Amino acid sequence: MSLTPATSIPAPLRADAPHSPVALGLRYQQVRARSLALAAPLSPDDAMVQSMDDTSPAKWHLAHTTWFFERFVLGCDAGYRAVNPDWDYLFNSYYQSAGPMHARPHRGLLSRPTLAEVLDYRDTIDARMAEGFQAGDFDDTALDTLLLGTHHEQQHQELLLTDIKHAFACNPLKPAYRDDLFEHRSDDTYRDQRGLQWITQNERIVEIGAPAWPGSSDSFAFDSESPRHRVLVHAHALAQRPVSNADYRAFIDDGGYSNPALWMSEGWAKVNSEPWSRPLYWDEDLQRVFTLGGLREIDPHAPVCHLSYFEADAFARWAGARLPTEAEWEAAAATQAITGHFVEDDALHPQPSRSGHTGLQRAGRQQVGLQQLFGDIWEWTSTAYTPYPGFRTLPGALGEYNGKFMCGQWILRGGSCVTPRDHIRASYRNFFYPRDRWQFSGLRLAKDLP
Amino acid sequence: MSLTPATSIPAPLRADAPHSPVALGLRYQQVRARSLALAAPLSPDDAMVQSMDDTSPAKWHLAHTTWFFERFVLGCDAGYRAVNPDWDYLFNSYYQSAGPMHARPHRGLLSRPTLAEVLDYRDTIDARMAEGFQAGDFDDTALDTLLLGTHHEQQHQELLLTDIKHAFACNPLKPAYRDDLFEHRSDDTYRDQRGLQWITQNERIVEIGAPAWPGSSDSFAFDSESPRHRVLVHAHALAQRPVSNADYRAFIDDGGYSNPALWMSEGWAKVNSEPWSRPLYWDEDLQRVFTLGGLREIDPHAPVCHLSYFEADAFARWAGARLPTEAEWEAAAATQAITGHFVEDDALHPQPSRSGHTGLQRAGRQQVGLQQLFGDIWEWTSTAYTPYPGFRTLPGALGEYNGKFMCGQWILRGGSCVTPRDHIRASYRNFFYPRDRWQFSGLRLAKDLP
Amino acid sequence: MSLTPATSIPAPLRADAPHSPVALGLRYQQVRARSLALAAPLSPDDAMVQSMDDTSPAKWHLAHTTWFFERFVLGCDAGYRAVNPDWDYLFNSYYQSAGPMHARPHRGLLSRPTLAEVLDYRDTIDARMAEGFQAGDFDDTALDTLLLGTHHEQQHQELLLTDIKHAFACNPLKPAYRDDLFEHRSDDTYRDQRGLQWITQNERIVEIGAPAWPGSSDSFAFDSESPRHRVLVHAHALAQRPVSNADYRAFIDDGGYSNPALWMSEGWAKVNSEPWSRPLYWDEDLQRVFTLGGLREIDPHAPVCHLSYFEADAFARWAGARLPTEAEWEAAAATQAITGHFVEDDALHPQPSRSGHTGLQRAGRQQVGLQQLFGDIWEWTSTAYTPYPGFRTLPGALGEYNGKFMCGQWILRGGSCVTPRDHIRASYRNFFYPRDRWQFSGLRLAKDLP
């Protein structure tokens, strides 16, 4: 998977990790139901589209997440009979140890099974899972994998949305995924509150990462978030809020996309070969942006998103700043409540900040605390995605879950407006290639202190 | 279009060209109905698949052929209001003079309009066309374009089938387009009749091509079939029948695919880079072949098909023969009745020859006449697709119909098992690139006579 | 080889085919000496450059032509010991039956053997050949191959020049191959003489092609020029002279490169993807052109050259004309003396016509005859390169000489300013891909007569 969740760090603050089969069963039902809800606005035609090699059709997401439970939970029973053994080949994503697989760029060619058959498949597996719960068939290992499977499916829920957004944006008709999304617009009173302030931090040793799950902890976290370990963090400051559309527009207007001095060498090559002159989904008029609700006016106070790492990094250099390291980010986030705009807010687009949504703000210290760390946009960090000291993969096929992608990608933190709220935590490490722009990815500035 | 029909050459033999609006209206209805019938077995998912740049989704074929009538017939009326003006961009295939168009390789990304919307679009246009017929709105030019439009749609009917066959073949599940296709199997009595006989012809000047339509002739023919002109044909012989699967198997068994001396240089490069070791759709066991009815045993007596020009040419060299020229082929075909296995036979796969289906055979001279010239498989010729002497394109946007493709492609003749029977004629020039294999393309041998 | 010579058609007019070993030996020496002379201006650095996959380094041309004699003449003696057996692999161009070969696009990587070693190799083989001549070692077959080898080397002489021109044009310094080339400039008196006149021809059956060599004829011709055969030529007219730079400039000024209606579909794709807006080697100021003598002013009266087939064809369509067929061209050329500007004129660039250089003009009928059929520029025809009726390849490895390239390429006729004079004849069929522009390729107009 290209996305990764973990348990909240100050363990006492969260007791939401499902410990019992009953709680797990409930979580399973909720997660599975949400996938269907997200797919509901899509026609069978929509569910077929694969608009680039990096994306998958919605139908495939629905099938693959189901196959995950069938293969890794139900399939642990030696006597299990697969719904369709040929589907192993089709719906395996990248688990070499689970057998050969259909090539990713060809997922969009799979008209069969049809969407209707995939929905039937989901029903069938959900029924078998329900039987398993009722019969008490699942041992601890199965329950752990089942919990992992729900987090896995939440990752695909986010991808389903980012992938269909890309697909619709490729259609000259620019269709909307939904016409009834929540939309919060900033008004003029907003402007005064949005000056950039910095939160400083002295050099210190921090502890980041999550205790290994399962094993050291009951709280779920992906393997890549472990082990919890010590890091020396240098003196630095973090911007109070993410970079806004207005900020980014100033970068464009100042010739940001035509000044090679601001760019990584590979980024500059991309700027010229693609070419890039604005965030993905911005219209060339720089006034409108394509969203899951169709074309809209750009809100200057909302966080800018759909930036590549190269763009985030170039913006930071232009601003005389830099991106935060993941340790700086996590150490700051660990003290914050996990509030913000998530998929449940039903906007599916980054919103301007609303008052009172950070821990410090709740305490009345307005303008002091970090805003919008969680939700709205994934924040690019300056940290390459590599294993933590002492990292161990999960046993078996699931060992391929994260470890083998720890090369060439960069860490993003905090979740986005299409992330489920109970899927994110301070230690969560998301990762994408520096060229990738189709995720809800933006940035927050950081700078060194002497 | 990559496919082109024309009127039968000995004009007195055919009076089927619809001259009157009433006859044209009937033909319109029949052609349009068949497209729907051909699409009926497809789910919305199936109708989305584009499995390579050369193919189009079934949905696009259904929409484009409809757009052709809307744009070029209804749209001639200055006051016409398009169903959706944005669709011009989506459903224009390659008419530069009709405005910009969506890039062909991205047709598979168009989930919107949905299949349901496209079917509605067809209904709407059919209704408007019916009104036009009833109101007598169509002048002679419009009626000519309308007739062209029906032949155009028939070309796309064939492509719809070849394209969905390719799409299904790419699916590891190997689904069948239909399970109820007619299948004729040859039995042992067949074998004796299948020795290769040759029909000889002395040097002579022949007339080939169709009179220019519209203008010189009431019988429809595509522009590329005109003008009718004189050609010196050298002394030669044509094989009585197409090359069979058994013949081709002998070529494979003799190392045909590993002997560079048999191949054009470009073909040899393809053999090694793809790589090719058998006809497209043959299973690697050389026993089974993928058809629109699913995987089947190969019938040794049926014509081999899904060969590239390179393979047809290499086979002919191996056999000590060559491919016919298009003039040799047409001069021979002009004397034959247009009988054979077409789409109406509902086999959608080449069949072994049945007695009595050629003109000479009907006259009782068994084994003497040319068999299966029409239907079953398109026959590669040795002739590059270039304009006939004096060739003129149609006026306006439809001048782009054929002329601009007269470079780098090769002529095929005779129609196939997925061609409508009333779409083919002796002068019909089909054309594809020498590398193309997804059409129902095979060959008949020819040889020089001293 | 991509280039092919043949004997002159009216056999009595030429007695220059070397029949005796002595005459052959003389020809061998002359041809070999010219290759060295052509390479003399090149440094070892220059002799290394391969500026695209279609070209070869000068060093490779010098080595390959030598290897041809070693492998196919000297090597026929079973006891022959190769100078370096490893060089078979390096210097084999495309003879699959002579063993595996180094990939063409990598010829520019062969720093070893060095140019000095290749020149030594030439000396060694020349000495061995001289011994062979003196000892009378060569039987008739060897002598035939030897004659073929000299024509083969002449083809590579032309390629050496076109390839180094391309290489130098890729160098931002735009170096000249030589600074002392002959340059004839047209003056103002020229202009009046250059109106376009047409030479008409009624429909008739002509005989084209060369008798098969060796065998039917003592006069050398490549296999692809045979057999001599009858063709029906339709009534048509040929332009008296090639299209000039001034003519072509008018096409550019009229928007020729931005009007899709003038172009083959593939050509239009090239115009946009490369992009093309003028002949290869024209400067963007449309005033200067890169030549083997460096950058020069464009002479409006000289034939335009370095056009692709697509450009030649588009120009002809713009001019309301078409390209000649190869039969039309050859039938006209067979009556002309082989005069014109060849490599011996030491201009290495197309020149404007000088009076008295065609047969008819010599007879005093000024302005009536066809001008510049031979030399200056290869003339694209409308004929695809396919085998003549009854075509047979040479026996053995040399059967690969021409036949396997008879797919996808187009015929050019007449030789150019870098062709050796005694290498060309009316039946000579040169061939290149329609996209190719680095040869000295231009055009002459033709048109249909009613």
Added chain:
Amino acid sequence: MSLTPATSIPAPLRADAPHSPVALGLRYQQVRARSLALAAPLSPDDAMVQSMDDTSPAKWHLAHTTWFFERFVLGCDAGYRAVNPDWDYLFNSYYQSAGPMHARPHRGLLSRPTLAEVLDYRDTIDARMAEGFQAGDFDDTALDTLLLGTHHEQQHQELLLTDIKHAFACNPLKPAYRDDLFEHRSDDTYRDQRGLQWITQNERIVEIGAPAWPGSSDSFAFDSESPRHRVLVHAHALAQRPVSNADYRAFIDDGGYSNPALWMSEGWAKVNSEPWSRPLYWDEDLQRVFTLGGLREIDPHAPVCHLSYFEADAFARWAGARLPTEAEWEAAAATQAITGHFVEDDALHPQPSRSGHTGLQRAGRQQVGLQQLFGDIWEWTSTAYTPYPGFRTLPGALGEYNGKFMCGQWILRGGSCVTPRDHIRASYRNFFYPRDRWQFSGLRLAKDLP
């Protein structure tokens, strides 16, 4: 540049940073002379070859390093007249702020200027530099740039060797760069000494990096090595010696290249697409290896080299270990004397360890200290190449020297058998893409301690 040097860390141990113009002048001469010596075995033909986009012709290295002094040292004088102003375009590597440049993949097309002209260019610039030294023309900034220029040229000396090695390896003749290289073979007494031992280290805070030059330090270091900063290093162990050819052979024999569980996902894709089954330059017999001295038997006790990061990482995983971080490596190296096999040893291939060449061993504690940290092979680390905290680029065009490559590449440490001895130091950060194999790159194992 893809290579980067810095001053030795325990400053008192080295006094070799040239402070005075005289010392600098001497260093200049020595460095420049070595480049010529390294190019001496190459013919003009050899100096032209560019065998892949990542490499450059030797001639280009010779010219570019000269241009660096002309452009950035001599050119600082406003009145300076360039030897050839057109060469700015040719010999600028990647300095966007110094103007446009010739595309890197086309460097192999530059036959002009010839090698002879480039050598003249070197002479001319050396003479002008000598005049500058004598006249005292260089101010402190110029002297700093000059010192940087010598280190820059040393980087290109290494590249000249790695690039020509790649070029020769592409030649089927497998020529040797030199036939007289020093070759040390291990004998049987070696084996006993080569068991793998581990040097352990507890968690601690270390200081790594070099003080900023120029400014904070007189000792030269590249900008990317600064600033010196504190890092928390976890408890770990480093292998006493690099991985040997024998070790790597065991990995191959154990199916290392066919077990996806050992590989990063991108690495596994490379293994299959290239495909890779052994180190670059190993013969398929696994007995011989191509070296700058030609094909040789593999010495089992010498460090394995020409591995990609993917291979180094997979080997480490197979061995139950991991790669060191760059901080672990540097902290260990900072205590070692800089001894080892460098370009001066004239082997140009990794050698087995010889006794007494590490600091600890010199002290008599055999088998205890780290061996071969410096020289022989660059050691891949697990650290992605990103900026140190507080990193600042150099001012002006030289700011592009390193900073813009800090994305997607990985750190290698320690120098190799083709690195000049006075070019390396403990803080030196070299960097290449994880797919790169043509550098002398190997690995040393590390492992976590509890």
